[in-house]
Each structure stands twice: as C-alpha cells, then as structure tokens.
Amino acid sequence: MVNLDPKNFNADEMIKMDKDHFWHHLTQHKVFESKDPMIITEGDGLIIKDIRGKEYVDATSGGVWCVNVGYGRESIAKVVYEQLKTMAYYAGSAGNIPAILLADKIISKMPGMSKVYFSNSGSEANEKAFKMVRQGNRKKYPGKDKTKILYRDRDYHGTTIAALSATGQEQRREDYGPFVPGFEKVPHACCYRCPFGKEYPGCDIDCAKALEDVILKEGPDTVGAYIVEPITAGGGIIMPVPEYYPMVQKICQKYDVLLIMDEVVNGFGRTGKWFGYQHFDVDPDMVTMAKGMASAYAALSATVTKQGVFDTFLENADKPMDFFRDISTYGGCTGSLAAGLENVHIMEEENLLENSTKMGEYLIGRLNELADLPIVGQVRGKGLFAGVELVADKATKEPLDEARMGKVMADVTAEGVLIGRTNRSFHNNLNNTLTFAPALVADEAILDRIVDAVRVALEKASK
Numbered sequence: 001m002v003n004l005d006p007k008n009f010n011a012d013e014m015i016k017m018d019k020d021h022f023w024h025h026l027t028q029h030k031v032f033e034s035k036d037p038m039i040i041t042e043g044d045g046l047i048i049k050d051i052r053g054k055e056y057v058d059a060t061s062g063g064v065w066c067v068n069v070g071y072g073r074e075s076i077a078k079v080v081y082e083q084l085k086t087m088a089y090y091a092g093s094a095g096n097i098p099a100i101l102l103a104d105k106i107i108s109k110m111p112g113m114s115k116v117y118f119s120n121s122g123s124e125a126n127e128k129a130f131k132m133v134r135q136g137n138r139k140k141y142p143g144k145d146k147t148k149i150l151y152r153d154r155d156y157h158g159t160t161i162a163a164l165s166a167t168g169q170e171q172r173r174e175d176y177g178p179f180v181p182g183f184e185k186v187p188h189a190c191c192y193r194c195p196f197g198k199e200y201p202g203c204d205i206d207c208a209k210a211l212e213d214v215i216l217k218e219g220p221d222t223v224g225a226y227i228v229e230p231i232t233a234g235g236g237i238i239m240p241v242p243e244y245y246p247m248v249q250k251i252c253q254k255y256d257v258l259l260i261m262d263e264v265v266n267g268f269g270r271t272g273k274w275f276g277y278q279h280f281d282v283d284p285d286m287v288t289m290a291k292g293m294a295s296a297y298a299a300l301s302a303t304v305t306k307q308g309v310f311d312t313f314l315e316n317a318d319k320p321m322d323f324f325r326d327i328s329t330y331g332g333c334t335g336s337l338a339a340g341l342e343n344v345h346i347m348e349e350e351n352l353l354e355n356s357t358k359m360g361e362y363l364i365g366r367l368n369e370l371a372d373l374p375i376v377g378q379v380r381g382k383g384l385f386a387g388v389e390l391v392a393d394k395a396t397k398e399p400l401d402e403a404r405m406g407k408v409m410a411d412v413t414a415e416g417v418l419i420g421r422t423n424r425s426f427h428n429n430l431n432n433t434l435t436f437a438p439a440l441v442a443d444e445a446i447l448d449r450i451v452d453a454v455r456v457a458l459e460k461a462s463k
C-alpha cells in the first residue's frame, strides 16, 4: 500500500520533484523558479508544519478559508473510511445515505430553503445556480429572456468562465476574456470606500438603490438574478450596513429577480452563524456553499434553493427532457458527503458557532488595537473573519504600496504566522487588506499569537 508518512520523505528531494512537475496554484512563475516552494506535511488544530519541520500558526484555514473545524480530525477520516468501504459511488441520479442525511441537515439550518443540489467546488455551485436561473426562467416566463445575472464590483464567484464572468475583481479577469454574455456589474457596498462618495447613515443606501438602476437600464424582463457574497471575502472583508440587504431584497422582488447568496466562504460558521446572510433581515432564493462545508477534508459544494425555484422545473414538464439537465459526476461521491456530515456534526458537538462569535469579538477587538498605527486604515469583520485595510495615508486613504505590502506579509510569515491578503497588484479596485480566517476552534492564546505577529510587521512598515 502507498505510504505517505512525512517521515519517509527527504525535504531536498521532494522540493526538487515538486519544482519538476507540480504546477502550483497562485504562484508567480518566476518566483517559483527561484524560490523553494512551501510543502506542508502535517496539521493539528491551527498549527501546520512544513517538510523541514518548521511550524506556523495558520490564520487562513488552509490558505483560502476552508478548514473551519481545524486540522487533524480523526473522526472525519474515520467516517469517510467507513463510508468508502461500504459504498463509494453510484452516479448522482440515485440516492445514497450520506447525501440524504446531509441535504436534510443543511435544510435544518436554513429556514425557508428546500432543495440541495450537490457538486464539487464553489465555482461549480455558482454555475449550477446560473443554469437553474436560465432554464427555470425560460420555463416560468415563456417568450421572455429573463436570464441576465447581475453581480457586484469586488465580489468573486469562481474560476470557471461563467463564474468569472460574474466576478467583479479585475485582476482575476485580466487575460481570460472574452466573457460570457448576459452578466452585468453593480457597484459595491463598501462604506470605507463608498462608490458614491457618501457617508453612512446620511447616504440613503445608494449602493442598494444602484441595483434598481442597473435592472432598469438592462430591462427588467431580461434580468434573472442578482448574485452577492453576503460578506465579501476576497474583495476585502466587506460587511454591508443593516439596511442594505432588506432594500436589495425588495428591489429583487419588485422586478422578479432571484437573489443568490454565495456562501462559499461565509457558510458553516465562519461569521458566527451557519450562513452569513443570517446576520441580515433577508431571505434569499438560492444559496451556494463549498469550502467550510466539509472543511476541505474532501471536495464538496452545493446549490440550495427554495421550493419555488425547484417547482419552476415542474411547469410544462411534459417533454422527457424537461428537467434540470445538469450532472455533476463527483457530486455523488459518498466520501465527500460523509466528510460534510461529520464536519457539521463536529460544529454542533463543539459549539463552534458560539466559539466563532465569541473569539471573533476577541480577534476584532485585538485587531482594533492596531488602529493607532499610521498605516491601519480600517479594521472590519464578523465572527472569525476579519480584515485590516492598510493605507499609506489615513487622510487620503491612499492604499499601501505593493512593496510595503509584500514586506508586511513576509514579516508576518517570519514571525511564524500565516495570514491572507487582497491583491491590488494590477488594479486598484481591491486595495490592500490583510485577511484573517482562523479555524473556528481558535482560542485567545492563539489569536494573541496571530495579532502580536501582525503588530510586529505593521510597526516595522509604519517606520
């Protein structure tokens, strides 16, 4: 049998093999040639170890906000092992025990929702949502083409071409066009950099009203859905004001536009609730999820809908092909579904939502202590999900330059802590924000280590 015990592997040999054939994600090719890659071999709680034995505190939950229950969960490994031995796979048209139980569990956390459609990644979950909107609306509104999807500046919805067509982060789109027709952009809701130059609460929530302007410009009969990240993640950890989503929902209802919440990052306790939208007075029609759903112990995602969305496929369902003609081959993998089930079980057993709320307040409180530094523009967040926007000048909000930003990141890493960042290296729309999303099992001591490392780096950069 294959033996993957890290003790069997020599660091130098592995680094050479890695450089020979492994095309890494998110890595500048020049840097990749000149610098040794980080090879992670072990994890326990929030601590990870690289192939040379160096330890880090991981404040990113696996780099991209996934490992919500922390590393080293034997119970997930065991549940997956048992399930795979018993029944590994049969294509998605058949049911299986973990799929039924997980769908039921998810719906129990989402009052008003009804159906769960499984797939493998956040991008895929969003693609399914777009396809449901297009096909469902063609059935529901015969003769109309109510299929356009509106999305927001600064939101991200995935890496595949349609998901990227719905993405408002220019640096991710550069070079990948032409994009899919029928996707239109709406301004964002970031108060720190209000797109309308206004100040809350005297702003009339123009960012919500902007949705109506775009619907009217495009023509209400052509607009099918509006997709948003409830609390924007990679765009800079942006939480809209309380009035925003109720207003957005009213506008959507007025023009029969479905509201899709992309919970790929926010979902599963990241912000202190099962789902980020549950912080607001809003009731979406569709919700997509991935990452924290199985804490990345396996690839798993879902598109969850209200009964009404499902029911549109019943209308005029007289032809044999009158159904949602989509398949996700691996959306039926029982191992991933079993991992998802045990992941939610751990969250319930260990009260991780409560911990996310309590420790999130602690983290954001401690990050706010950094606000005295001249390069800290704003601290924001919810639950164990926080951002610190860095500026060269507090008065003008000029973003921190790339050289200093890179140095901050390197200095935090040198302190043995891994954090994330937004990236404005080739467009300004994201600005420079440090991001924090530690596993939901974090305690005060580990959060202190994270914030202390960041203070060291920011003090150096402030000089």
Ligand code: PMP
Residues within 6 Å of the ligand: 064, 120, 121, 122, 123, 124, 126, 156, 157, 158, 159, 229, 233, 234, 262, 263, 264, 265, 290, 291
């Ligand atoms: N939506 C959001 C909000 C995301 O942050 C991401 C991934 N970072 C995605 C969708 C796409 O997920 P995946 O990479 O699993 O396709």
